Amino acid sequence: MNASAIVADIRKGIAAGEHAYGARLPSVRDLAEQYGVSQQTASAAYAVLSALGLTRTAAGSGTTVAAGPSADAHLGTYAPPDLTAAEAWRPNGSGGEATEDTYLVRQLTASAALADWGFTEGADVVERHRIRRVGGIPVQHKVTVLSYAVASARPEGYDGVPPMLAPVGAPPIRPPHGTRVADWLGWNVDRTEARITAEPMDPAASEALGMQEGSPGFRVVNITRTPDGETLYVTVTTAPLHHRITLDIIG
Template identity: 75%
Template sequence: MSANQIVAAIRKGIAAGEYAYGARLPSVRDLAEQYQVSQQTAAAAYAVLTALGFTKTAAGSGTTVTAGPSADAHLGTFSPPDLTKGTAWKPTGPAGQASDETYLVRQSTAPPAWTDWGFSEGSDVVERHRVRRVDGIPVQHKLTVLPYAIASHRPDGHEGVPPMLAPVGAPPLKPPAGMRVADWLGWDVGHTECQITAEPMDPAASEALGMPEGSPGFRVVNVTKSGDGSTLYVTVTTAPLHHRITMEILG
């Protein structure tokens, strides 16, 4: 078992209330015995939990829980404003040049974990991986996953490869200014569910950002559903914790 798997198990217990706020967790030695791992792996798990704010470690007191059961903050439901005003990612300061690159496009099958997003296990999906940079430094990893049948849609009048199946290195195909990709491709968008968490990065994001696997980061998951409730596509955006995620509400 890896340190990240131990982190996930303890986080699940904290979220469910199994580990109460202020409760003392097992020592590094006991944790290592519990999960049959080295003490180094157990200590690494506690280090990640502390970095994420779930625990604290003090001499003489061991490691204690500093978070309560999970709770959701629902910011509301909004209709999209003028799409021409949206900026996917930009430098915080006045300087800096932003760029992005699609570096991996592949057809795969949905693993069990993706059933939470509405994909049937083993169903055919398309993954598109992108990395965004500021002044050449990677700042964001974005994974887009969609059913193969949805990815094969073409805009009206388009005769070439469907845009969502375009391979790495192909000339970019973008919708007209101010139009969503979903509208351009004729997808029946009903609504989008958004979840923002701070947690260890998955291997793909860690590699794309040049950070050690399991480094803490922001994870933004958008699950877009069609009018009948089926999943059209999912985007998973990962960024290091020192960046910001912002939203502007008009009106």
């Protein structure tokens, strides 16, 4: 077991209320024995928990829980009248040119974990992985998940490979200026729900961003639904904690 697995386990306990706010956690030595790891690994796990603001370590009192059970900070539900006016992302200051590359496109069978996003377990889904850079430095990792039926949509009068199924290295296929991708592809978009958390990065994001696995980062999950509440697609954006998460509400 590594430090990130210990962090995930303790974080789960804090979120569920199993480790109460202010409760004292095991010493580094006891934690190492509990999980069968070295004291160095146990100490690294506590360092990550502290960086996430979940624990506090002080001389004489050890490591205590500094967060309560998990709760949602709901920012609101909104439907902008003109999503073409929104910027998907932007660099701050003069950090250099902003670029984006798709580096992985694959078809998978939906796992049980995707049910929380509204996908049916066992259904065919498509994953598209992108990396965003500023001045050549990776700053965001983004995964888009769609059902195969949604991904295979083509614009009216278009006979080529469906844009969302275009392989890595293919020239980008973009809608006419001023047209939303969703409208261009005939998706019946009603709303998007955003879930923003700070937590250890998953392996794919860590590797893409060149960071140690389990490093803390922002995780933004956007779930786009139809008027009937069915999931059209989900995007998961990961960024290091020293970046910012901004939101513009239009209308």
